[in-house]
Structure formats: structure tokens, C-alpha cells
Amino acid sequence: MTLVNPVSFESNTTENAVQNTTIENTVDAPAGPTFGQLGLPQLLVTALERRGIHRPFAIQTSALPDALAGRDVLGKAATGSGKTLAFGLPLLARIGAEVKQGRRAPRGLVLVPTRELAQQVHDNLAPLGQATGVQLATVYGGAPMYRQIQQLRRGVDVVIATPGRLQDLISQGEATLAEVVVTVLDEADFMADLGFLPVVKELLDQTARDAQRLLFSATLDGEVDALVRRYLKDPARHEVKRAGDDAPPAEHLAFSLAFRDKLQVATELAGRPGRTIVFARTQLGVDRLTENLKAAGIKAEAIHGGLPQSARRRALEEFTDARSPVLVATDVAARGIHVDDVSLVLHYDPPTDAKTYLHRSGRTARAGAAGVVVSLLLPDQVGQAKRRFRTAKVDPRVDRIRPGDQAILDLVASGVAVEPKERTQRDMRRGGGGPGGRPRRDGDRPGGHRGGPRRSYGDRPRGERPSGERSSGGSYGERGQRSGGRPGRPSRYGS
Numbered sequence: 001m002t003l004v005n006p007v008s009f010e011s012n013t014t015e016n017a018v019q020n021t022t023i024e025n026t027v028d029a030p031a032g033p034t035f036g037q038l039g040l041p042q043l044l045v046t047a048l049e050r051r052g053i054h055r056p057f058a059i060q061t062s063a064l065p066d067a068l069a070g071r072d073v074l075g076k077a078a079t080g081s082g083k084t085l086a087f088g089l090p091l092l093a094r095i096g097a098e099v100k101q102g103r104r105a106p107r108g109l110v111l112v113p114t115r116e117l118a119q120q121v122h123d124n125l126a127p128l129g130q131a132t133g134v135q136l137a138t139v140y141g142g143a144p145m146y147r148q149i150q151q152l153r154r155g156v157d158v159v160i161a162t163p164g165r166l167q168d169l170i171s172q173g174e175a176t177l178a179e180v181v182v183t184v185l186d187e188a189d190f191m192a193d194l195g196f197l198p199v200v201k202e203l204l205d206q207t208a209r210d211a212q213r214l215l216f217s218a219t220l221d222g223e224v225d226a227l228v229r230r231y232l233k234d235p236a237r238h239e240v241k242r243a244g245d246d247a248p249p250a251e252h253l254a255f256s257l258a259f260r261d262k263l264q265v266a267t268e269l270a271g272r273p274g275r276t277i278v279f280a281r282t283q284l285g286v287d288r289l290t291e292n293l294k295a296a297g298i299k300a301e302a303i304h305g306g307l308p309q310s311a312r313r314r315a316l317e318e319f320t321d322a323r324s325p326v327l328v329a330t331d332v333a334a335r336g337i338h339v340d341d342v343s344l345v346l347h348y349d350p351p352t353d354a355k356t357y358l359h360r361s362g363r364t365a366r367a368g369a370a371g372v373v374v375s376l377l378l379p380d381q382v383g384q385a386k387r388r389f390r391t392a393k394v395d396p397r398v399d400r401i402r403p404g405d406q407a408i409l410d411l412v413a414s415g416v417a418v419e420p421k422e423r424t425q426r427d428m429r430r431g432g433g434g435p436g437g438r439p440r441r442d443g444d445r446p447g448g449h450r451g452g453p454r455r456s457y458g459d460r461p462r463g464e465r466p467s468g469e470r471s472s473g474g475s476y477g478e479r480g481q482r483s484g485g486r487p488g489r490p491s492r493y494g495s
Contacts, residue, residue: 032056038064041093047131057082059240060089066236067214068093074228074235075216081240087184087214088125094182094212095157096132105176108134108158109207110184111166111200113191115140115309116316116337118160121186125158134158139175141165142309149174163191163199170206177206188217188224197223204231250345250365252396254375254389255407256382263289264403266348267296269374270326273415274343275319277363278328281349289348290328300326303337321421331356340366343415347375350384354391361392372411 035056036045048054056064059077067073067090077083087110095108112118118140129136137151139161145168152159152175159166159175169175183204185191191200204213213232217224228235257265270276270293278293280286283304290302301315301324318324320339329337331351342364351357364371375396377385382398389396401407 032061039068040064040089043131044089044093044128047128051127059083059238060086062238062240064090070212072212072232072235073214074232074237076218076220076239077216083186083216084121084124087186087216091158091182091184092125092128092132092134096134099133102155103153104155105179106156106159107179108182109177109180110158110160110186111163111203112160112186113162113194113196114332115142115162116312117187118162120338122160129158136160139166139169163196163203166203167199177203180207180211182212183207185215188215188227189219192223197227250361250371250373252373252394254377254385254396254398255401256377256379256398257401259378261403262376263292265376265401265408266346267293267298268403268408268412269344269346270298270300272344272412273417274325275322275339275341275418276326276344276346277342278326278346278348279360280328280330283330285349286328286330293326298326299324300328302328304330305332322418323420325418331360341369341418343371345373350375350377350381354388357388357392
């Protein structure tokens with residue numbers, strides 16, 4: 001593995017001093033190289049400027065030169081650090097250098113762990129792809145397969161996919177990776193946590209051995225390290241380490257309480273002004289808590305892997321636009337949802353380990369904003385929680401509370417309301433969804449299944465079914481093993 005040379009630069013929001021491959025970020029005025037100076041084609045530079053993006057973030061400044069030069073890149077950076085453009089810009093530059101028309105197999109592949117992340121990557125890159133003539137498509141479970149097949153048959157240049165659905169389409173002869181020249185693995189450690197790496201390896205084995213590979217992950221140990229050694233050739237490693245990466249830069253609080261008081265305290269905290277994400281352990285628990293909050297007059301939405309994609313999209317839009325400022329979620333939201341200005345993360349059910357605690361807590365205190373993380377603990381959960389806090393390198397004092405206590409009142413009073421955003425009819429046609437919106441190409445229709453969620457599934461091993469992997473053509477379980485599905489047939493693209 002090759003290390004990049006030490007450089008000094010500042011991003012559009014941070015001043016960065018680099019030693020070896022690690023970049024330490026602190027807030028300061030914009031400076032440093034422009035995208036054009038980093039070697040990005042002018043078409044993409046202009047497209048970025050039209051979107052108000054003029055200076056690269058730290059991970060982009062560090063990784064873009066090597067990625068644009070065609071090298072394999074290993075990037076370690078936290079959520080919200082600008083990873084999407086760090087891999088998306090060189091991907092679009094490479095594919096856009098030789099634009100093809102008509103029916104064609106994809107030449108770019110982006111593998112992500114969740115449906116939400118697939119859609120977010122697409123939404124970030126699609127406007128830039130238009131500037132270079134690069135056609136992108138999303139492929140994930142929870143959306144009608146036939147619409148995705150239609151897109152592939154028309155011809156696309158880049159596929160952004162969750163592993164299981166893509167493998168289903170390949171087995172049916174509707175997709176091929178034989179012509180892929182750039183492969184991106186985003187959130188590789190999360191894919192490992194969900195058990196997707198066996199499927200990821202099968203997919204990577206179907207791409208050309210000399211294809212460029214860009215891998216981005218928050219951690220680079222265990223299975224991810226094995227993946228790097230097997231598939232990346234002398235990668236340039238780029239790491240962005242921000243102050244507080246080991247523990248999110250938020251205020252951490254922990255409250256011990258009786259079981260009979262838990263729902264009432266959660267309701268009081270959820271009524272705090274501003275955006276709040278509440279984490280529960282199971283899908284059934286999320287549904288019940290959401291209904292209880294709504295009954296108390298709190299605008300809340302649920303999101304978990306048991307909901308159809310249209311319902312999940314609608315819930316995320318309501319939360320993003322602050323029309324429903326409370327989102328109740330299972331751990332599917334800890335890594336797959338990126339929404340700024342979340343002022344409170346509430347652990348209604350404690351996480352199973354310190355890593356999950358940090359991933360959940362990282363939903364607040366983003367982009368330099370303040371945030372609060374609160375854990376609600378039953379008396380028999382306090383000891384384990386303290387061990388988890390030590391591992392996560394946070395040290396909240398555990399206070400005994402009851403509903404209406406001053407600590408709760410002070411926390412509620414410190415919240416700042418967020419102005420709701422109303423989507424126009426034009427926004428909905430562009431893919432915002434919601435009532436009156438035109439169905440998207442990926443088949444997500446407003447209203448979901450008669451406007452409501454499917455039945456809840458309750459607790460599952462390791463939390464819940466991995467998001468993004470439900471499909472009508474067979475699926476992959478938690479460890480990536482195939483169950484059902486149509487027998488494979490030769491690809492319509494040929495060999």
C-alpha cells in the first residue's frame with residue numbers, strides 16, 4: 001500500500017494539516033486548491049459551481065489526484081466528510097471521457113449497503129452526470145424489479161446498487177459487470193457488519209481484474225482489510241480524521257429511570273424543538289413508539305427494514321423537510337441516512353455495542369453544529385451501558401430521573417425549532433415523492449401500500465433484515481447466502 005505525500009491545504013469549511021496520510025480538520029476560512037487545480041475536467045468544475053460547490057473538502061482534496069490518475073484508492077473518512085464526491089467525481093470523469101449512446105452495459109459500479117444510501121448517492125451524482133452525458137441508475141430491493149430491468153435494457157453508464165438485488169438481476173441475465181472499469185465500495189465496514197461481503201466478493205470477481213477500485217470506509221479492520229488485500233492493487237491510502245471522530249462532538253447524557261416512566265420521558269424529550277432521531281431495537285418497537293408519540297400530538301415518522309421503499313422515502317422526506325421533526329428508527333438509519341441539523345439523538349433502547357452507539361450518535365453534531373445524545377437506561381442496563389461508554393470514549397454521568405424533572409425541562413428548553421419546508425409540485429415530479437407527485441422511475445409510488453406500512457416483523461437476529469435487499473427474484477440473507485430466486489441464464493449482453 002502506498003502512502004500519499006504530506007501536503008497542506010484547507011477545504012471549503014476546514015483548515016487541514018496533513019501528516020503522512022492523516023488529515024486533521026479544524027474550522028477556518030476557505031482556502032487551498034480548487035477542483036480544477038486538482039485535475040478535474042472543466043465540465044465537472046462548471047457543474048459543481050452551478051450547484052454552489054467551489055472548494056473541495058479535505059477527503060476530496062486528498063484523494064482526487066490519485067483517483068483521477070486511475071490508481072486504486074483506499075479512503076477512511078467519517079460520514080458527512082464528502083466521500084460521495086471523493087469517489088463520484090473521478091468515476092464520472094473516467095466514464096464521461098468516452099460517452100456511449102444506445103443500449104450498453106454499465107462501465108461504472110457503486111456498491112452501497114442500504115436503499116437510502118443508494119438513492120442519496122444517485123441524487124448527488126445524477127446532476128453532475130448530466131453535465132458529462134453519463135447516465136446513472138439505481139438498483140436496490142424494495143422497488144419493482146421490472147422498472148430497473150427497463151432502465152438497464154435502455155442502457156446505463158453507472159449502476160448504484162445494493163449487493164443482493166444486483167446479484168438477482170445478474171442471475172436473470174438482465175445485468176452484467178463484464179465492462180465495468182471503475183468499481184466503488186462505499187461504507188464497506190457497514191456492508192461487512194450486515195454480512196454482505198460474500199456477495200460483494202462474487203460481484204467483484206465478475207469485474208475485470210485491472211478495473212480501478214475505490215473503497216471508502218469508516219474503519220479498515222477485519223473483513224474490510226481482507227477485502228482490501230484481495231482486490232486493491234497498491235492502493236493510495238487517504239484518511240481524514242476530524243477532532244471527535246472517536247466520539248461524536250456532541251454532549252452525551254444518560255438517564256436511569258423506571259420502566260413505567262420510560263415512555264413518558266421519551267415523549268417529553270421527543271417534543272423538544274428541532275429534529276430528533278429516536279432509536280428503538282426492533283421494527284415492532286419502532287411502530288409502537290411512533291404511534292404513541294403521534295397519540296401524544298408529536299409529529300413523528302417511522303423507518304425500518306420492514307416498510308416498503310415508498311413508505312421509507314416518504315418518512316425520510318417528512319423528516320428532512322421538518323414537517324415531521326421526529327424520526328423513530330431501527331439501526332438501519334444509523335449509517336444509511338444523512339440529514340444535517342439533527343439536534344437530538346435519543347437511545348430509547350440501548351445499542352448492543354459501542355460501535356453501534358457511535359454510529360447512532362453520529363447522526364447529530366454534524367457539519368460543525370451542536371447536538372445532544374441521550375440514553376434512557378433501565379436500572380439493570382446501567383452497568384453494561386457504562387462499559388459501552390468507556391469503549392466509545394465518552395463519559396456521561398448517569399442521573400436518576402422521573403418525568404417532569406428539571407434535567408428534562410432544561411433539555412427541552414434548549415431546543416431550537418426548525419422551519420418546515422413545503423415541497424412544490426415541481427420538486428415532487430423531480431423525485432420528491434409525496435401526494436400529487438409523479439411516480440419515480442424506480443417504481444416508488446406515493447402512498448406506499450395503501451398509504452400505510454406493512455406488518456411489523458418484531459425482533460430479528462443482529463437487529464433486523466439488512467435494508468435494500470428485498471426483491472422478487474430471490475434474496476440474500478444476513479450472511480449473503482442465496483435463498484430462492486430464478487435459475488440463472490446467459491446474460492443478454494453476451495460474454
